[in-house]
Amino acid sequence: SQTIHQWPATLVQPVGSPLSLECTVEGTSNPNLYWYRQAAGRGLQLLFYSVGIGQISSEVPQNLSASRPQDRQFILSSKKLLLSDSGFYLCARQVYNEQFFGPGTRLTVL
Amino acid sequence: GDSVTQMEGPVTLSEEAFLTINCTYTATGYPSLFWYVQYPGEGLQLLLKATKADDKGSNKGFEATYRKETTSFHLEKGSVQVSDSAVYFCALSGPNTGNQFYFGTGTSLTVIP
Numbered sequence: 001s002q003t004i005h006q007w008p009a010t011l012v013q014p015v016g017s018p019l020s021l022e023c024t025v026e027g028t029s030n031p032n033l034y035w036y037r038q039a040a041g042r043g044l045q046l047l048f049y050s051v052g053i054g055q056i057s058s059e060v061p062q063n064l065s066a067s068r069p070q071d072r073q074f075i076l077s078s079k080k081l082l083l084s085d086s087g088f089y090l091c092a093r094q095v096y097n098e099q100f101f102g103p104g105t106r107l108t109v110l
Numbered sequence: 111g112d113s114v115t116q117m118e119g120p121v122t123l124s125e126e127a128f129l130t131i132n133c134t135y136t137a138t139g140y141p142s143l144f145w146y147v148q149y150p151g152e153g154l155q156l157l158l159k160a161t162k163a164d165d166k167g168s169n170k171g172f173e174a175t176y177r178k179e180t181t182s183f184h185l186e187k188g189s190v191q192v193s194d195s196a197v198y199f200c201a202l203s204g205p206n207t208g209n210q211f212y213f214g215t216g217t218s219l220t221v222i223p
Contacts, residue, residue, distance in 0.1 A: 032209075043214060092154075097161070097203055099201075099203075100156070102153050103153045104152065104153045106151075
């Protein structure tokens with residue numbers, strides 16, 4: 001099974017509040033993991049990817065950060081949310097040359 | 111760098127109409143090409159893929175052929191259903207991208223009865 005869990009499913013947060021989104025995966029160990037953001041009516045933007053515990057690569061500079069404390073856990077965080085952080089956040093894992101996606105977290109920043 | 115361009119949406123079709131969603135790519139080397147589908151409120155699901163030139167990917171009545179000469183991977187379906195309403199993403203990945211994925215901006219399809 002390559003199941004991907006994301007928590008929470010939906011979140012409404014005020015501007016300036018912190019954020020923590022969690023992604024956990026099942027299946028093969030040491031997966032490559034990814035965080036994408038999908039803004040309303042727009043495509044996918046790659047935010048971070050990780051090839052192993054503690055290894056994070058950032059694709060765009062912003063007020064978000066990511067961490068990988070365990071092999072199958074990938075966390076997306078922010079210390080202070082902006083209105084522009086609203087969107088649909090997707091976690092993905094790569095198996096050989098295919099990516100599999102989690103169900104997503106809908107974040108609304110007010 | 112490597113990239114994917116897909117046709118702008120939204121696309122609205124009547125049930126049983128023929129569907130084409132255009133996708134062209136720019137890449138060094140020989141990437142694999144993919145179509146993903148996203149139903150409302152859900153994550154992306156792999157719809158089909160092709161890993162080399164002239165390969166045809168197919169699934170659920172959808173087809174796409176990897177055309178190296180035109181650098182294209184257009185998605186087609188002969189007769190769409192209301193349940194096909196979704197957003198469709200074209201993507202590429204390969205050794206020259208570090209096996210990272212590059213997605214198009216997505217094309218929204220609505221099928222009306």
